[in-house]
Amino acid sequence: MNSNIIGQKGEDIALEYLIKKGYDFIEKNYKVYSGEIDLIFRDGTYLVFVEVKYRKNIKFGYPRDFVTTKKQRKIISAAESFIEEKELYNMQPRFDVVEIIEQTGVIEHLVNAFP
Numbered sequence: 001m002n003s004n005i006i007g008q009k010g011e012d013i014a015l016e017y018l019i020k021k022g023y024d025f026i027e028k029n030y031k032v033y034s035g036e037i038d039l040i041f042r043d044g045t046y047l048v049f050v051e052v053k054y055r056k057n058i059k060f061g062y063p064r065d066f067v068t069t070k071k072q073r074k075i076i077s078a079a080e081s082f083i084e085e086k087e088l089y090n091m092q093p094r095f096d097v098v099e100i101i102e103q104t105g106v107i108e109h110l111v112n113a114f115p
Contacts, residue, residue: 007052011052017109027039032082035078037079048096050096057101057103062099
């Protein structure tokens with residue numbers, strides 16, 4: 001399986017998982033020049049920007065370990081563009097990570113994973 005198909009699979013799993021938790025889905029794969037956001041939800045007064053990390057196992061570390069500072073900056077920049085484009089200034093932004101480990105079936109939702 002190529003990385004795009006694997007990424008899509010992870011995003012689909014995370015999407016279903018967060019909807020079951022009561023999050024309101026807004027958008028998937030929002031892209032701008034400065035970066036990309038996998039999933040965007042509303043959770044009460046929060047506008048939640050979600051990075052999904054899907055791995056077969058933890059042989060090379062936890063999926064969350066791959067959300068580097070550089071990656072965080074790109075997500076934050078894309079989130080700023082989304083907020084401006086949609087004029088959602090009244091909502092509090094939040095950055096979550098959903099990590100999925102295929103081998104164990106574990107889904108971990110890290111709320112407010114980075115500033």
